[in-house]
Amino acid sequence: EPEVTQTPSHQVTQMGQEVILRCVPISNHLYFYWYRQILGQKVEFLVSFYNNEISEKSEIFDDQFSVERPDGSNFTLKIRSTKLEDSAMYFCASRRLLAGGREEQFFGPGTRLTVL
Amino acid sequence: SQKIEQNSEALNIQEGKTATLTCNYTNYSPAYLQWYRQDPGRGPVFLLLIRENEKEKRKERLKVTFDTTLKQSLFHITASQPADSATYLCALVRYNNNDMRFGAGTRLTVKP
Numbered sequence: 001e002p003e004v005t006q007t008p009s010h011q012v013t014q015m016g017q018e019v020i021l022r023c024v025p026i027s028n029h030l031y032f033y034w035y036r037q038i039l040g041q042k043v044e045f046l047v048s049f050y051n052n053e054i055s056e057k058s059e060i061f062d063d064q065f066s067v068e069r070p071d072g073s074n075f076t077l078k079i080r081s082t083k084l085e086d087s088a089m090y091f092c093a094s095r096r097l098l099a100g101g102r103e104e105q106f107f108g109p110g111t112r113l114t115v116l
Numbered sequence: 117s118q119k120i121e122q123n124s125e126a127l128n129i130q131e132g133k134t135a136t137l138t139c140n141y142t143n144y145s146p147a148y149l150q151w152y153r154q155d156p157g158r159g160p161v162f163l164l165l166i167r168e169n170e171k172e173k174r175k176e177r178l179k180v181t182f183d184t185t186l187k188q189s190l191f192h193i194t195a196s197q198p199a200d201s202a203t204y205l206c207a208l209v210r211y212n213n214n215d216m217r218f219g220a221g222t223r224l225t226v227k228p
Contacts, residue, residue: 004159031214042221043160043205048214056215091159104150105216107159 002026004108006092012114016081021111023075023092032075033093033105034067036060043091049075082115089113118143120208122219130227135193137222139206142187147211149182149189154203154221163204164191196226 005024013019025032034046047057049067066078075094079086089112093105123138139149147168152160166173166182166189173180179192193200203221 033214033216035218043154043207043218045215045217050214056213058215089157093159104162104165107161110157110159 004092004094004106006090006108006111008111009109010112010114012116013082015084015115019079019082019113021077021079021090021092021113023077023108024073025075025092025094026106027073029094029096029106031055031095031097032067032069033095034077035091035093035107036088037091037110038088046077079113082113084115087113087115118217120144120206120217120219122204122206122222124222125220126223126225128225128227129196131197133196135196135200135224135226137191137204137206137224139189139191139219140187141208144187144208144217145210146208147213148209149180150207150209150216151178151180151189151191152205152207152218154205156203160205160207160218193224196224198226198228201225 007022032049035043037043045058047061047067048055064080068076089110091110092108095103095105119142121140129135150165151163154160164173164175164180166180168184177194181190203223205221206219207216209216
């Protein structure tokens with residue numbers, strides 16, 4: 001069964017460094033998402049991406065964050081200058097086609113980001 | 117401000133009983149409500165989706181209700197099993213919107 005994959009599974013970085021988290025969504029999906037989950041807290045929406053552009057973003061997704069679909073398969077989240085509070089699990093998700101919340105999202109296993 | 121609240125942080129029940137989890141929301145008008153299961157260190161896994169004009173949805177041992185007047189959804193697991201132990205998340209989406217907002221989750225433990 002097709003699944004969303006994410007690399008790396010764990011990333012450790014120094015404060016102020018740039019990180020790129022990578023995702024390969026399910027191949028026939030058209031909507032892509034990034035979420036984060038700080039340890040012990042709820043899953044928080046960061047950004048949605050459709051047709052090669054951001055369709056929505058939350059208040060968390062500030063200028064330090066960017067997303068890209070550099071080729072036909074990868075979807076990346078870049079954090080330009082990491083802060084301690086960026087330490088969290090980052091989940092990528094994708095879904096097929098229907099607008100809004102009319103269908104499920106498929107989540108990847110997550111990348112645990114630790115900022116020292 | 118928008119709030120999505122799940123009734124309790126943790127719920128412990130005996131195997132075979134029905135687990136009932138609650139999701140309440142304020143200052144929000146969701147068109148769709150989804151329930152996900154999350155195991156420790158893993159991503160959420162979709163369980164059920166219910167639309168604002170639907171009152172109830174079932175799938176095997178799972179049942180979801182959605183009351184837009186009360187601004188509440190109930191999620192039931194009947195004949196619960198220890199394998200049902202996990203955190204259950206409700207998630208809301210507004211019509212033609214793409215940002216899905218999650219509640220904090222309820223950690224269910226089913227004891228044998």
